[in-house]
Amino acid sequence: xxxxxxxxxxxxxxxxxxVKIECRSLDFQATTMFWYRQFPKxxxxxxxxxxxxxxxxxxxGVEKDKFLINHASLTLSTLTVTSAHPExxxxxxxxxxxxxxxxxxxxFGPGTRLTVT
Amino acid sequence: DAKTTxxxxxxxxxxxxxxxxxxxxxxxxxxxIHWYRQLPSQGPExxxxxxxxxxxxxxxxxxxxxxxxxxxxxxxxxxxxxxAVYYCILNRVSGTxxxxxxxxxxLKVLA
Numbered sequence: 001x002x003x004x005x006x007x008x009x010x011x012x013x014x015x016x017x018x019v020k021i022e023c024r025s026l027d028f029q030a031t032t033m034f035w036y037r038q039f040p041k042x043x044x045x046x047x048x049x050x051x052x053x054x055x056x057x058x059x060x061g062v063e064k065d066k067f068l069i070n071h072a073s074l075t076l077s078t079l080t081v082t083s084a085h086p087e088x089x090x091x092x093x094x095x096x097x098x099x100x101x102x103x104x105x106x107x108f109g110p111g112t113r114l115t116v117t
Numbered sequence: 118d119a120k121t122t123x124x125x126x127x128x129x130x131x132x133x134x135x136x137x138x139x140x141x142x143x144x145x146x147x148x149x150i151h152w153y154r155q156l157p158s159q160g161p162e163x164x165x166x167x168x169x170x171x172x173x174x175x176x177x178x179x180x181x182x183x184x185x186x187x188x189x190x191x192x193x194x195x196x197x198x199x200x201a202v203y204y205c206i207l208n209r210v211s212g213t214x215x216x217x218x219x220x221x222x223x224l225k226v227l228a
Binding site: 004006032034043046049091093097104105107109110111113 | 151158160161214215217
């Protein structure tokens with residue numbers, strides 16, 4: 001089956017620094033990638049949608065200048081949390097889909113646990 | 118985007134069937150019904166999806182009501198490894214194809 005990886009799996013950073021998280025589709029080309037955030041005991045919240053070579057579309061309430069997304073190729077998307085603060089500590093999950101249409105599933109990465117101290 | 122409603126939690130005994138319900142009364146004709154499950158500290162895992170007809174795969178079955186306003190995920194024999202949060206999501210045929218996750222159902226499997 002299609003595999004999506006994330007790197008790193010966990011990261012600790014100091015308040016005010018930036019952190020980059022990578023999401024790769026290992027055995028397929030992803031036309032669209034998504035980024036989610038999940039706080040403890042809560043559901044996944046969609047942050048943004050990105051298509052290769054295009055600007056990402058951030059969901060309402062998600063600051064695009066704070067959560068920078070780059071989707072430079074069909075197999076790689078990156079999320080950069082700029083000037084991270086403790087409230088940004090969360091579980092970040094990416095997903096990828098091979099084609100458009102509601103009949104196609106998304107393949108999720110294993111997640112990245114970010115802790116900001 | 119259409120919303121889904123699921124019970125917060127359910128329990129099942131090991132090796133018994135489990136029926137996980139989902140209501141989606143505002144579903145449109147072009148919305149697919151997707152089910153995922155998530156184990157602690159992991160990304161969601163695809164389970165099954167369908168549009169109008171019932172669907173079966175090696176993991177589960179999906180029963181879709183005739184009016185499509187509800188669906189049921191059926192695990193035929195629950196195992197301890199099936200303990201997870203199960204999410205029912207609607208995905209539109211055209212558009213951004215994004216998922217809006219609801220609260221999901223936390224399934225507890227009793228040995």
